[in-house]
Amino acid sequence: MESVFTSIFTKFEALLNQNYELGKLLTETTQLLKREVSHYDWVGFYLLDRDTMMLVLGPYTGSSTEHTHIPVGKGICGQVASSSQTMVVQDVSQQANYLSCSMDVQSEIVVPILKDGSFVAEIDIDSHAYSPFTKEDEEFLAAIAERLSVYF
Numbered sequence: 704m705e706s707v708f709t710s711i712f713t714k715f716e717a718l719l720n721q722n723y724e725l726g727k728l729l730t731e732t733t734q735l736l737k738r739e740v741s742h743y744d745w746v747g748f749y750l751l752d753r754d755t756m757m758l759v760l761g762p763y764t765g766s767s768t769e770h771t772h773i774p775v776g777k778g779i780c781g782q783v784a785s786s787s788q789t790m791v792v793q794d795v796s797q798q799a800n801y802l803s804c805s806m807d808v809q810s811e812i813v814v815p816i817l818k819d820g821s822f823v824a825e826i827d828i829d830s831h832a833y834s835p836f837t838k839e840d841e842e843f844l845a846a847i848a849e850r851l852s853v854y855f
């Protein structure tokens with residue numbers, strides 16, 4: 704992991720050691736990520752409701768969004784819920800299956816959280832920058848998703 708991400712990950716591990724309940728832990732994580740990474744402009748979690756097969760918006764930091772419930776398969780978030788694979792979209796204008804939250808958003812990364820191999824939730828990050836995400840972002844967020852998975 705790149706050094707800037709290493710120090711943020713250390714701060715994230717300090718959050719894990721606080722024994723917060725899940726909602727508080729996720730809220731604190733969104734705040735940490737948005738504060739520490741300049742190209743993260745909106746950071747939130749979507750949680751899968753298995754009864755309805757809808758993603759339900761959980762804790763987030765950034766502007767409010769109309770997309771509080773997203774069907775599996777719809778948008779970038781819904782595609783990640785159905786594939787369980789990270790999606791990096793460096794230019795959202797090139798993504799046909801995309802749900803716009805704000806005209807300011809240029810790019811997005813969505814990382815699945817898997818519990819015993821099954822999709823349970825995801826980290827969604829919007830950026831106002833064009834093509835800002837690197838392999839380091841992917842590795843960093845995958846490590847966070849992995850550590851959070853035990854809380855679901």
Ligand code: SME
Pocket residue numbers: 745747768770773777778779780781800801802803804811827829
């Ligand atoms: N852009 C997402 C919708 C959620 S917002 O980014 C908060 C998508 O296409 O699924």
